[in-house]
Amino acid sequence: MHIDVVAAFFLLGAIAQLLKAPLNMPKGLYQSLTMFLLIAIGLKGGIALASHASIEMLWQSITILFFGALLPFIAYPILLKIGGLSRVDSASIAAHYGSVSVATFAVALAVLEANNIDYEPYFPLFVALLEVPAIAVGLWLARDKNQKLNVKKVAHEIFLNQGVLLLVGALFIGWWAGERSDKLMPFFGTLFHGVLALFLLEMGRVAASRLNLLRTYGSFIASFGVMMPIIGATLGAGTAVAMDLTVGGTILLTTLGGSASYIAVPAAMAVALPQANQSLSITASLSVTFPFNVLVGIPLYSALIIEFLA
């Protein structure tokens, strides 16, 4: 499987930035594109949820929550013992890698749809579920008995950040409205791939603009940013097989396992762990892991899963 056409726009944005070409997207447009993608994914998942809700899905959701909580426990010792990072930084980065990236999920969805591969249509529910447990585990790993945690403020950031709010909100609206949501789909459905291409163009630029920070943080974080997605993706594939998901569902959970958050978790960590180096976490997840997944990971996961499971 080759790099998808939308992923090519990510590459274009990155190359433009590296060549110092004047490619600037207004900040408001970038935020609007993010909102569009979150609503489109949530709405589509909600409509599917209305016709697919079952006990089996409840068990799958519980498994997904455990999977999300497991990943930071793997990332944390690597960062602390091998990387020699501080406890707080290790816990913060581990939370980023336990959580998921909605943009990476959107690219994986685009690849599945372009190749007509079926998947569980209620998967956006799993994306929303995977956002939260890693943050809680990250905070637990970074806990300091002498420091008081403002639970109310942290819970507000975890559950009411833009990513979770729009995704879960649209999921509920889609679930509640069912087929009545169809009239929104010419906008949120048909335009999805085009909007994703525009979004990735800007993401490529932003990711490339942070690459010089690797000079400060060292090459360990680059290696970690590639190895952790491979570990997460392998575990994701194993979990998907254990859950008996379809080939498309397995590709999606593998991709989610390999992805790292750069929207929801940084917002929560900025409030809960202000002493953590936010720039280090975002550089790893946005400038190393996101490009790796979009350009190498997703085509590789798809090819391997289709080869061995289809």
Added chain:
Amino acid sequence: MNKHTLYFELFSITLLLVFGGLLLLQGLPGWGLITIASILASCSVLLRQMKREHVTTTNPTST
């Protein structure tokens, strides 16, 4: 940068090269992993060299 990070980086690069090579032998897309391994190797060497030069410049007696 301690020795643990160097071993981790060497392990990562080797694993990516071996896995990428195996995929190619199976007729699967392995070039991506091999390219990433090459980028990580270059990054590791260059950043270590830059750090060594920085230490030498700021503290000439260290050598």
